[in-house]
Amino acid sequence: MDRIPRATIERFTVYLQCLRTAERDTTTVSSEQISGKCGVNPALVRKDLAYLGSKGVRGVGYDIAGLAGEIEKVLNLQHEWRVVILGAGRLGSALANYPGFVGRGFSVAAVFDNDPAIVGTRTDGHVVQPVDRLQEAVAEHGAAIGVIAVPAANAQDAADALVGAGIKSILNFAPVLVDVPAGVEVRRVDLATELQVLAYYQPT
Amino acid sequence: MDRIPRATIERFTVYLQCLRTAERDTTTVSSEQISGKCGVNPALVRKDLAYLGSKGVRGVGYDIAGLAGEIEKVLNLQHEWRVVILGAGRLGSALANYPGFVGRGFSVAAVFDNDPAIVGTRTDGHVVQPVDRLQEAVAEHGAAIGVIAVPAANAQDAADALVGAGIKSILNFAPVLVDVPAGVEVRRVDLATELQVLAYYQPT
Numbered sequence: 001m002d003r004i005p006r007a008t009i010e011r012f013t014v015y016l017q018c019l020r021t022a023e024r025d026t027t028t029v030s031s032e033q034i035s036g037k038c039g040v041n042p043a044l045v046r047k048d049l050a051y052l053g054s055k056g057v058r059g060v061g062y063d064i065a066g067l068a069g070e071i072e073k074v075l076n077l078q079h080e081w082r083v084v085i086l087g088a089g090r091l092g093s094a095l096a097n098y099p100g101f102v103g104r105g106f107s108v109a110a111v112f113d114n115d116p117a118i119v120g121t122r123t124d125g126h127v128v129q130p131v132d133r134l135q136e137a138v139a140e141h142g143a144a145i146g147v148i149a150v151p152a153a154n155a156q157d158a159a160d161a162l163v164g165a166g167i168k169s170i171l172n173f174a175p176v177l178v179d180v181p182a183g184v185e186v187r188r189v190d191l192a193t194e195l196q197v198l199a200y201y202q203p204t
Numbered sequence: 205m206d207r208i209p210r211a212t213i214e215r216f217t218v219y220l221q222c223l224r225t226a227e228r229d230t231t232t233v234s235s236e237q238i239s240g241k242c243g244v245n246p247a248l249v250r251k252d253l254a255y256l257g258s259k260g261v262r263g264v265g266y267d268i269a270g271l272a273g274e275i276e277k278v279l280n281l282q283h284e285w286r287v288v289i290l291g292a293g294r295l296g297s298a299l300a301n302y303p304g305f306v307g308r309g310f311s312v313a314a315v316f317d318n319d320p321a322i323v324g325t326r327t328d329g330h331v332v333q334p335v336d337r338l339q340e341a342v343a344e345h346g347a348a349i350g351v352i353a354v355p356a357a358n359a360q361d362a363a364d365a366l367v368g369a370g371i372k373s374i375l376n377f378a379p380v381l382v383d384v385p386a387g388v389e390v391r392r393v394d395l396a397t398e399l400q401v402l403a404y405y406q407p408t
Contacts, residue, residue: 075403081399
């Protein structure tokens, strides 16, 4: 398979969600309908879907379940990923109990904090564990993804701890960049950045 | 000024943060240094910065404060934006008190919920208000950006309420798409999508 551009991968995640929603009502969908449901222009939808093996049938469109399955295969979502969260403050707790992960390929395996006042407390289904248990817990749960939900000042330590525990994929919610060795992928979610992009598009 | 591509706008927010960090240590920076600090390739940095009036000086680079100021001007960040948050559960509370907004051009004006058990309670600096006070509060605070932090089932109602209150820019954290009229910009932060992109890049 050709190497798939990152922007296409990001849109695949959007298509997948639209398809899983559409699937409740119907079994086939055209690229124009995917375009309308997902808010992506039709030419781009067709270009993206060309990276998959699946071909639409003229006048009928794509089989929704088949197309969704192919996207899941490409995205490595055919098994569930176990996620560990560093930081059990408001954001970490919100993430630990985020209902939007259910059915999307992820489950939270464990939550960690280095504050003795929080360790041992319960945030819904999870008892907060000390960070020095991270490596053991990652191995025990087969966790592959780590989430940084600690204050900016602690973000690098959190990244180092995740890397030390063998995690190769990190989602960073702290409002700073972290350094990681080659071979570790960090994706940053910066809430202020999201707002800044909105500010640019604010009608004036 | 030429219309600036969305991807450039997104990178401007990253450059801005790198520049504000670099500014603590030095006064000038080369495009190669910006590239290294921000993790964006040097050719792309130069192409993006060409949208600004600022020119680097050969052998010296860019004046950091000047360049950051120009980016802020383009992004409309020269005044502070007031933000309202719908939903005072874990995620809404985390956002209401997110320390990463400070100094980035945003402040939370008010937090709303439709659960009588939560309305009137305090989440740090904010007393949670009933959603029927939204329109009045938006006008009173001059709020321009709304954040949806409610469960998926309530997201469309929240979007309708924000639009009804005159909000034109919405950041949606609920794991569903919402419909809004033309002229309203919605930016979606889907935490499962972020994880799905990471899963794709997971070393196998």
